[in-house]
């Protein structure tokens with residue numbers, strides 16, 4: 411049997427895969443089973459921060475792998491401790507809980523917010539406000555947090571304690587904060603799965619001001635937007651706000667599964683022993699990869715991300731067949747005249763891997779993608795949109 415046949419026969423049918431089998435990659439180039447080369451404009455959904463099999467990252471991971479691969483959270487280990495320190499120093503947050511995915515990072519954020527609100531305001535303050543069109547994960551609780559009915563239909567009953575309000579509507583938010591018992595407000599500064607929609611700066615600022623006024627916590631889901639993707643280390647930094655809780659995952663490990671939930675000073679002691687845990691969380695190999703990723707995301711590098719972002723916005727804005735360009739940093743959505751899925755299909759045929767989000771073509775290249783690859787990809791994508 412071919413790999414495609416094996417997969418179709420034995421892997422649960424939850425993914426609509428593109429007809430491409432990836433067999434190897436280097437940087438922003440990947441190769442399929444027939445040796446065909448593609449420029450990777452998706453980086454494994456914002457995971458491969460420095461592309462595939464990047465040398466610095468591979469060296470960091472291999473060095474840890476040959477020391478030990480796992481030890482459990484019953485013992486201390488250096489990569490986990492060092493990574494937590496780096497995250498705190500770069501964000502001003504005070505404590506980090508490590509997990510293995512974005513959904514788990516959000517689960518931890520939700521538990522932290524509920525415990526804090528319960529202790530400070532009372533156990534009836536468990537509700538978390540999230541935005542319509544948001545995406546926070548696939549576990550039942552993060553699915554409940556997700557403000558898109560299409561994900562909910564078949565999985566009821568959902569976890570109680572979530573209300574969804576429209577993005578960029580301060581009045582609706584204030585009404586809820588004024589009239590209901592709320593623990594926290596949770597947002598993505600750029601909605602990724604929801605169609606690469608950046609929240610307006612005034613809305614984010616007002617949301618933080620309202621959260622302060624009504625004494626509710628702020629949680630920013632940086633699973634997709636984090637780790638340099640937005641052009642700043644974390645996307646909230648573009649808005650000059652200071653969240654109480656930040657969750658991240660995807661690009662943090664640079665290709666290995668790692669989630670992190672960062673707690674500000676207010677919540678630094680919210681958890682005690684036994685309140686939360688994870689067998690694999692803070693795995694030393696994943697943390698070693700993440701340390702090498704974070705070390706490279708300095709101000710000079712982030713500037714190059716913003717420059718590449720501008721290059722892409724300029725290249726696509728007003729191009730034939732492209733109705734609008736949205737997003738931030740190297741997280742870009744193209745509203746196309748043709749169906750996004752047709753554009754992506756044509757790009758694959760012409761050697762460029764793109765993603766979709768809702769009705770948009772979504773681009774999430776590796777943050778170090780070279781300009782020659784970007785130029786080639788832009789040509790292919792523009793042609794696919796135009797014809």
Ligand SMILES: *Cc1c(COP(=O)(O)O)cnc(C)c1O
Pocket residue numbers: 510511512513514516545546547548598602603631632633634635659660
């Ligand atoms: C991908 C994503 C998640 C879920 O992450 P998993 O690692 O798939 O669990 C949560 N929130 C946002 C904003 C995401 O983009």
